[in-house]
Amino acid sequence: MEYKQMYNRWMNFDEKTREELLSIKDEKEILDRFYKDLEFGTGGLRGVIGAGTNRMNIYTVRRATQGLANYILKKDIKNPSVAIAFDSRLYSDVFAKEAALVLNANGIKTYMYEELRPTPMLSFAVRELQATSGIVITASHNPKEYNGYKVYWNDGGQITEEHAKGILDEIQRVDYEDIKTCEYDFAKNTGLFNFIDESVEDKYIELVKELIINKELVKNVGQQMKIIYTPLHGTGNKPVRRVLKEIGFENVEVVAEQEMPDYNFSTVKYPNPEEHEVFKIAIEMARKDDIDLILGTDPDCDRVGVVVKNDSGEYVVLTGNQTGVLLTEYMLSQLKENKKMPENPMVIKTIVTTELAREICRYYDVEIIDVLTGFKYIGEKIKEYEGKKNFILGFEESYGYLSGSFVRDKDGVIACALICEMAAWYKSRGMSLYDGINEIYKKYGYYKEGLKSVTLKGIEGNERIKNIMEDMRNDSPLKIAGQEVVVVKDYLKGIEKDLKDGKEKSINLPKSNVIQLWLIDKSLITVRPSGTEPKIKFYFAAVGNDIEEVNKKISKMEEETMEFCKL
Template sequence: YKDLHFGTGGLRGIIGAGTNRMNRYTVAKATKGLANYIKKQGEKDPSVVIAYDSRRFSKEFAQEAAGVLLKNDIKVYLFEDVRPTPELSFAVRETKSIAGIVITASHNPPEYNGYKVYWKDGGQVVDPVASELMKEINSISDFSNIECLHGCSLDGFDKLKILGEEMDKKYIEKVKSLSLNPQAIEKQKDLSVVYTPLHGTGNKLVSRVLREIGFENVHVVKEQEKPDGSFPTVKYPNPEEDGSFELALKLAKEVDGDIILATDPDCDRVGVMIKTSAGEYYKLTGNQTGALLAHYIISSLQKKGMLKENSFLVDTIVTGKMGQKIAEKYGVETVSTLTGFKYIAQQIKNLEDEGDKKFVFGYEESYGFLTGSFVRDKDGVIASMLLCEMAAFYKEQGMTLYDALMKLYEEYGYHKEELFSIVMEGKEGALAIRSTMERMRNNPPETIAGLNVAEIRDYLVYEGPIKLPKENMLYFILEEGSWFAIRPSGTEPKLKVYIGTVSDSASEAQKKIERLSSHIKSMLSYNE
């Protein structure tokens, strides 16, 4: 119902003709705006890295973007074929480029595509760059001034460099350098790993890293191995969806898999299923995976004497709280920022690059994880390697990852989280989202499911311990420590509601979350 505007998350929309769709014209306009913005920075011989995923027209849109930049005398590093988004982040830093572009719609349905911009630190653009860039792009009204609008050959440009195996090798070596317990892999090299790239970009690098680090029993789901933008075997190529694991789970039962991994199409997020001691498969939430990784990374660094005093972990305001408790026990500071990994990257930049602190781990509930200092976005390749290494580490001790999770619950409390969305499409939906937020802001509840509201944080005005951009999000803290948050999605027409609680037992935590969820759904007039 409106033009496709370049927003804080870049462009994302349905592929098709028209100004409210993803096509070569909207891609060319965004790239022309980026070229204009880069020129205004006054940098000598600037360059931009471009990567793309397996979606329909991703390659064509990447070539379109390359053509516009080259015609504007900006050097381009273009990947030869599909690559994971985190490798784009790495390549921006490695080539010392001013910016990066990745053509992807992440885990959206097949009819979508998108366009994201990264800045010189390797993170997605945030303010003030994001606002200035947005203004530059959205000010373009005359398409006749945009180069390569009807396509142009990339032959003959001296400033075009193709990236391939050499960059892959550099990235993979860095990923492998993050291994914390190589001896566990050596002893458990026959760990049965089942992996699906869900028709996306992940297979080449994830399989390679696992093989090179020493795992000899990796099974890739054949039906989902090759890049295919129609994602024929899944309804949504999203590892958060149970259906994404259907074929991988079938294969795991055949090969007695210890761990099942699924990465989304641009391989920045990873979902995990683990085998319990009873032989059943259990799907971890992003919060559970994050807590397990946080504990594994921090405790391993401490054992090796490599945990610095000024270490910090970054999560988001709506992430479960167990990771914070783990960090606190080991003397690691937790910094909580806004939803979206670009804000996690921003905190790493502020505290590590421009401060004197040491980043150890960052995560968000939506299956995004990062450690190391060479990538500035969530990284499904790094996370896949560390998850397998962690499974080998615990298996060496006679434990499954499920056992390890239960041990964390016993020590830090039974944390339980829930996320649900209220879809409100079209113009009426946008108005409904706005009015719901206004109602909750102006007439907030005093109690939820019989629990008093102790504090309300309106992130349009809230001033916390660190300076954050203004965000249309409301966060409610209840008297006994439970919490819930509500915010409009940045990429889809829906309201997102996050709930978290903690108890001394799993059953009590489950009862509490059900009571809270039921009450909040009723309050928001939610119908499943």
């Protein structure tokens, strides 16, 4: 159907939608809203809130949910059910309820958190309630204009490629007239719509507490530590503060201006702990009271940012890679020291995450496994090796961490607890986390990573991203920053090519639109389009003898890559 026909059809959906569409005077805007359906990828939907097939609204949410319902019903599962959670974004609670009522109208039971809760707690609820599937309404750390719809399967992990394809096929068969829904009172009275009992959250909190390795140390040192926490107007406030208090961290101060849910995220430009600006208020508070540690979680509390004091007394934000290697070193060293290291231990990281983790795992004789970018792949590996290997830690450079197997997605609550335990351990040695990362560099070598994200919006931007990926794939540079490119990995073709001898070998990972250039000095450049935003991402990684050397390498690699891509 032509975009203008679909536009005219939507004009008759309801008065509010009609008014919004009539207010659009720019034909390009109308085209962008209706030239395609909002893409249902491997994680679900994510897009700008508004009327249109290419936007997040009750109609696109209902259509996706009808597709999910059809997929579940075709599986012929006895007593199917779906757990649902939502974050603090605009219409998250509305979209969650709309999804539940579509499922209920199809005879599928739903269990929804009564108020906003972190994404990882949805993953836990799916497992605990033995639900068929799960939905969380969130756009994670995206700008306030966005919302999203993530789908999980019965293991508590994000849906696999197979499930995603099956659900997408069903969604594409759904016309808006085919969508079933029902009244809330009917769904509630018939037992189809249910709220998740508080006992589920209590069990989750207890399992998080069990992950602490040095419980006595935390009790003793935790009382002395001063911590500031900000939920960035999101879902982390209650569970994070509860866990920290119950494991022994009593001096936790919350950033009052960022404590309450706020879909406008009024104190920040982007509610993303990767953006240093979000910690501005927290750092001002910390300077007045000599704070040991600052933590910040994104709106759905699956990512964590960490701020510590450097050797000049200034508060600095650690990178996701730095926090990840700190956790890797701490957990492996303490499990070994306390004779708690399980048999066949494994750490999992993504292909764009620091190679320093590999050096640490090699030192402790622990297997490390690489997966594609996206925490869903870490969850898949946990499931694949269940009963064969013992999962210790999974992390990615974009501030996502997980330990334990009762959640199958990155978890900001778990991460906050472990980071605070780790900080207490370093404090007991008279050190900060900043001292800790420098100790790791001295032990294993200096590693530095950088990320350059370029936003290219709309149809033209999408075409530009495709062209850049094709150029990198078919005509990549042979030398960058004075270093020869020795290996090219094309994850879409599934081929690793050695440029010295021309030999090729297969990459044993799912196909993905990612190109990696490995340089002769072990530096690395990775290029991929974002799966959730109109961006192309460039990851740079360097290793050297000191910080100055790796900083220069990263800067030169970025400069020459941008020149090659004409950005």
